[in-house]
Amino acid sequence: MTGFPLYLATRLGQFALVVFIGINIAFIVTHATPINPVEQSIAAATQFGSTSPEAIALMRQSLKELYGLEGGIGAQYIAFWRRVAVGDFGPSLSAFPTPVSTLIGRALPWTVGLLVISILLTWTLGNLLGGLAGYFRDSRSLRLAGIIAMGFHPIPYYIVALILLIVFGYLWPVLPISGGYMMNMPRELSWAFLGSLATHSILPILSLVLVGLGGWFMGMRSLVSNVVTEDYVTYAELGGVARSRILASYVMRNALMPQVTGLAMSLGAIFNGAIITEQVFGYPGIGSLLVSAVHAGDYSLVLGITTVSILSVSVAVLLIDLLYPLLDPRVRAR
Amino acid sequence: MRACRRLALLLLVSLCAVLPALAQGSISNLPRKETLIVENPEGTIKNAGWFNIWAINAGGQSTGLHQLAMDTFWYIDPQRGVDGVWDNSLASEKPIYNADFTEMTVKLRKGIFWSDGVEFTADDVVYTIQTHMKTNGLRWSAPVQVNVADISAADPSTVVFKLKKPNSRFHALFTVRWNAMWMMPKHVFEKAGDPLKFAFDPPVTLGAYTLNSYDPNGKWFIWQKREDWKRTTVARFGEPGPKYVAYIDAGPPDKRVIAQLNHELDIIHDTSPEGMFTIAKQAKTSHGWFKGFPYAHPDPTLPAIVFNAQSDLFKSRDIRWALALLIDIKAVSMASYRGAATISAIGVPPTGSAPEYYHVPLESWLQAFEIDTGKQKLKPYDPTVGKQIADMLRPSMGDQIPTAADDIAKSFGRGWWKPNPKAAQELLERAGFTKQGDRWLMPDGKPFAIKLMVEGEGRPVMTRAGSMIAQQWRQFGIDATTVVAQGSMADRRAAGDFEAMITWSVETWGGHPDLSFFLDSWHSQFVAQPGKPQPPRNWQRWSHPELDKIIEQIRGTAFDDPKGLELGREYVKLVVREMPTIPLMSYNVFTVMDETYWTGYPSAETAPYTDPVPNWGNTKYMMVRLKPRS
Numbered sequence: 001m002t003g004f005p006l007y008l009a010t011r012l013g014q015f016a017l018v019v020f021i022g023i024n025i026a027f028i029v030t031h032a033t034p035i036n037p038v039e040q041s042i043a044a045a046t047q048f049g050s051t052s053p054e055a056i057a058l059m060r061q062s063l064k065e066l067y068g069l070e071g072g073i074g075a076q077y078i079a080f081w082r083r084v085a086v087g088d089f090g091p092s093l094s095a096f097p098t099p100v101s102t103l104i105g106r107a108l109p110w111t112v113g114l115l116v117i118s119i120l121l122t123w124t125l126g127n128l129l130g131g132l133a134g135y136f137r138d139s140r141s142l143r144l145a146g147i148i149a150m151g152f153h154p155i156p157y158y159i160v161a162l163i164l165l166i167v168f169g170y171l172w173p174v175l176p177i178s179g180g181y182m183m184n185m186p187r188e189l190s191w192a193f194l195g196s197l198a199t200h201s202i203l204p205i206l207s208l209v210l211v212g213l214g215g216w217f218m219g220m221r222s223l224v225s226n227v228v229t230e231d232y233v234t235y236a237e238l239g240g241v242a243r244s245r246i247l248a249s250y251v252m253r254n255a256l257m258p259q260v261t262g263l264a265m266s267l268g269a270i271f272n273g274a275i276i277t278e279q280v281f282g283y284p285g286i287g288s289l290l291v292s293a294v295h296a297g298d299y300s301l302v303l304g305i306t307t308v309s310i311l312s313v314s315v316a317v318l319l320i321d322l323l324y325p326l327l328d329p330r331v332r333a334r
Numbered sequence: 335m336r337a338c339r340r341l342a343l344l345l346l347v348s349l350c351a352v353l354p355a356l357a358q359g360s361i362s363n364l365p366r367k368e369t370l371i372v373e374n375p376e377g378t379i380k381n382a383g384w385f386n387i388w389a390i391n392a393g394g395q396s397t398g399l400h401q402l403a404m405d406t407f408w409y410i411d412p413q414r415g416v417d418g419v420w421d422n423s424l425a426s427e428k429p430i431y432n433a434d435f436t437e438m439t440v441k442l443r444k445g446i447f448w449s450d451g452v453e454f455t456a457d458d459v460v461y462t463i464q465t466h467m468k469t470n471g472l473r474w475s476a477p478v479q480v481n482v483a484d485i486s487a488a489d490p491s492t493v494v495f496k497l498k499k500p501n502s503r504f505h506a507l508f509t510v511r512w513n514a515m516w517m518m519p520k521h522v523f524e525k526a527g528d529p530l531k532f533a534f535d536p537p538v539t540l541g542a543y544t545l546n547s548y549d550p551n552g553k554w555f556i557w558q559k560r561e562d563w564k565r566t567t568v569a570r571f572g573e574p575g576p577k578y579v580a581y582i583d584a585g586p587p588d589k590r591v592i593a594q595l596n597h598e599l600d601i602i603h604d605t606s607p608e609g610m611f612t613i614a615k616q617a618k619t620s621h622g623w624f625k626g627f628p629y630a631h632p633d634p635t636l637p638a639i640v641f642n643a644q645s646d647l648f649k650s651r652d653i654r655w656a657l658a659l660l661i662d663i664k665a666v667s668m669a670s671y672r673g674a675a676t677i678s679a680i681g682v683p684p685t686g687s688a689p690e691y692y693h694v695p696l697e698s699w700l701q702a703f704e705i706d707t708g709k710q711k712l713k714p715y716d717p718t719v720g721k722q723i724a725d726m727l728r729p730s731m732g733d734q735i736p737t738a739a740d741d742i743a744k745s746f747g748r749g750w751w752k753p754n755p756k757a758a759q760e761l762l763e764r765a766g767f768t769k770q771g772d773r774w775l776m777p778d779g780k781p782f783a784i785k786l787m788v789e790g791e792g793r794p795v796m797t798r799a800g801s802m803i804a805q806q807w808r809q810f811g812i813d814a815t816t817v818v819a820q821g822s823m824a825d826r827r828a829a830g831d832f833e834a835m836i837t838w839s840v841e842t843w844g845g846h847p848d849l850s851f852f853l854d855s856w857h858s859q860f861v862a863q864p865g866k867p868q869p870p871r872n873w874q875r876w877s878h879p880e881l882d883k884i885i886e887q888i889r890g891t892a893f894d895d896p897k898g899l900e901l902g903r904e905y906v907k908l909v910v911r912e913m914p915t916i917p918l919m920s921y922n923v924f925t926v927m928d929e930t931y932w933t934g935y936p937s938a939e940t941a942p943y944t945d946p947v948p949n950w951g952n953t954k955y956m957m958v959r960l961k962p963r964s
Binding site for chain 1: 473592
């Protein structure tokens with residue numbers, strides 16, 4: 001086997017190995033945590049109400065049976081892989097008996113919606129401004145845009161989010177600061193609901209865009225700065241090709257390749273969620289679900305989310321690997 | 335480029351014009367003036383559509399579910415109660431025990447209906463108990479299976495529990511202090527199949543409210559007053575004020591403050607002391623349990639330094655007392671609650687009826703109490719500490735700090751132990767410790783080191799208290815450090831995997847002086863072997879023959895028997911002498927109530943009818959006192 005088939009087989013093999021190792025590590029880490037879901041449930045069930053110590057031992061035994069934690073780690077490992085093979089992560093231990101897949105399915109669309117929009121916005125704006133700033137190096141307004149983008153970049157995300165909350169939630173209270181849509185609004189395909197979805201997502205998206213913009217901006221500006229010194233750009237300029245065409249067809253297009261890889265990686269990583277964004281803005285999503293699962297010692301839910309995340313990042317990398325030869329002739333030649 | 339600049343400017347101007355138009359209320363399709371918005375401290379409920387509260391932790395509890403939708407036989411109020419501390423809710427009278435406490439009869443209130451129009455009867459009670467007897471893994475299966483031999487309905491409004499062994503406090507299982515065992519609707523659950531797998535959505539309720547709507551992502555739950563609210567138990571006290579009650583995930587403390595300043599959150603469950611001070615300064619319509627400083631409601635919970643009695647470090651009473659005498663509680667109060675703490679030297683939280691039953695009557699005993707260091711006898715109790723804290727705060731807080739002795743005691747507590755490093759040194763020396771340079775060494779020559787476990791960011795106030803105490807011990811030459819447990823606190827506490835920690839092993843009814851709520855679990859029969867899990871609440875794993883005797887006597891005494899109070903005071907004296915834990919203060923909750931839309935909230939000064947902390951089941955009584963602001 002040679003050429004593309006060999007390339008494809010190698011990449012698929014790497015993909016399978018990465019997924020297998022990643023999921024195994026996730027299994028080991030979740031089971032090594034000092035947090036025991038049975039003790040968490042007992043603590044939650046008894047921390048305020050009347051408690052009989054005699055009853056606790058009985059409760060502990062019942063919960064172990066109910067959660068399927070009676071067998072050893074080996075038995076649990078085999079059971080886990082059996083379930084994963086058919087796409088079933090079992091019941092959540094902190095929302096028993098609701099299946100993990102139901103909980104993930106409920107939270108995931110929010111995370112995907114929020115992060116896809118904010119990543120695409122950030123990527124497009126950052127690359128566009130960065131490209132323009134790299135090409136039109138004397139433009140004052142682009143320099144100013146650069147200062148703003150790079151000024152926000154090193155500020156810790158939480159601070160930016162908090163400033164937005166205070167500005168638009170308190171000082172000039174024009175935007176909702178909590179939730180994914182207005183309380184009690186029917187979830188239906190209506191203008192009112194879509195409008196509510198949009199207004200509730202402005203601050204989370206804005207916070208992600210403000211902090212993320214600088215990275216893409218700087219990367220693209222550096223790439224363009226290198227490309228503009230290439231001979232073919234100089235020849236194009238000498239040949240009287242319009243500057244807008246040089247920028248679009250000769251400069252940006254060539255500088256964009258590494259940024260496309262970065263975009264794919266970022267899109268793959270959205271399944272990790274945006275934990276701080278979700279916490280600060282009370283936005284529903286998989287990040288908050290993961291945090292609450294970790295606190296509750298809910299192995300099943302943590303494993304479900306991490307498995308989805310591992311798969312999505314690995315698939316994104318695989319797709320890039322497979323598409324690269326089509327996009328870049330130098331890779332195809334190798 | 336000029337066109338780009340113009341476009342950017344146009345966008346900015348349009349944004350400024352459009353944004354205010356996007357501003358909208360926080361709630362859709364409901365009149366804000368008829369809606370009470372309350373913070374649910376559980377946050378986001380990951381399994382929002384689950385209302386079967388009898389399944390352990392399968393869904394939310396304080397989403398309004400147990401406050402507004404559930405009911406059971408009795409309630410004990412942590413404060414004074416709407417009509418006394420004890421309320422017969424679904425029961426029409428107090429529990430009736432036979433002479434040896436092996437049988438409990440409950441007379442049920444007539445004319446109470448489920449929200450679907452079916453009458454509540456003894457059959458529901460029998461079904462609830464029998465379901466728990468035959469099903470493992472329900473929230474109250476274990477206590478029912480341990481206690482109940484049989485249940486029967488003598489008639490539609492009388493049930494008789496036959497117990498497996500004498501239990502004079504069996505009724506506590508059905509007496510709400512935060513929560514209790516709630517009654518199940520037989521006509522719904524008997525058709526539902528496995529009670530562990532039934533979501534109970536929508537719930538059929540016994541409370542005065544029924545579910546209106548909820549967010550499938552668990553951010554909010556809205557309850558609506560039942561049209562037939564007169565057929566529920568709270569109707570005895572009048573009509574509930576709010577037509578709708580929304581329980582929401584209000585986010586981190588900063589956001590709760592912003593939401594209340596915008597009048598979009600009527601009740602904050604708890605915020606940081608700093609958040610409370612901000613609201614007090616900026617919002618004229620908001621107040622806490624105390625109208626002024628210290629604002630917070632002292633819960634009937636007693637944070638303390640809990641020593642692991644199975645650790646060799648703390649087996650000696652002298653060591654425990656020495657560590658108590660090294661604490662300056664004024665500094666701990668400032669570090670933890672910025673002064674807004676209600677201190678207690680004794681093993682009962684200084685809240686509800688406890689000051690009347692315990693703190694005041696024992697004040698003279700405490701003042702006369704002596705410890706003998708071997709070199710001197712001293713009276714460690716300083717009755718003026720509460721006043722000293724008030725005096726310390728007065729320059730910065732001005733008129734908000736009360737001046738009358740009784741008011742100071744209610745707000746800041748009474749006395750505490752006077753720091754006495756010399757006595758601490760003598761006690762340590764008697765225990766075989768020696769001082770070398772600036773460091774204390776244990777009898778085996780190793781440095782005296784203490785790891786004080788704290789919860790971390792989940793409970794910042796208590797974490798700050800722990801840091802201050804460790805610092806004070808360090809200043810004396812003990813190698814004390816704090817260990818942050820974060821999410822593993824519950825596991826490590828149950829496993830005994832700690833030397834000392836800041837937590838609570840004392841929780842009381844609040845309004846009733848009986849201490850068995852926590853004290854029964856302190857009997858030596860329940861102390862786990864090292865390495866085995868300890869059941870709540872004797873986290874210190876401490877036992878004492880005298881304490882066993884007290885507990886056994888309480889077990890043989892009826893709940894309201896005045897002898898129980900005497901025995902409770904004996905417990906207090908014993909734990910002062912032995913110091914198995916160092917009580918610090920009540921757990922103060924900064925519940926903040928906004929009167930923009932609603933009036934009639936509970937308050938220490940004028941309306942102490944219930945605990946305002948809204949995740950308590952007892953807050954169902956708040957609804958009948960709340961009235962819309964006219």
